[in-house]
Amino acid sequence: MFKHSLKEKWFNLEMHDKCPQCEQTYEPEPGFYFGAMFVNYAFSAAITLTTGFILYNFFNNPDTWVYMTVVMSFVALLWPLMFKYSRAIFLHLFGGIRFKPKYSD
């Protein structure tokens, strides 16, 4: 789906227009990935809640600026991961794409 994996280039978000193996288009309609923003929002909320929970319970409820700094750092570091997974999840949920094992070789 993406030209480079996260292992190769963390901040590179280039996408193929079509799947190199099965010709499946990755943009079913213009602006399709606008909805992926809501999946990304769910990821951000999960990171915020998890980080908040860990800081509150295991770091003795630090000051508010510590929460803000830690949460923003995690979200800033993980945004390429969230971007790619939110697009992939959104495409699989709403793009009508199904995994076909015969193309996975």
Ligand SMILES: [Zn+2]
């Ligand atoms: Zn394919």
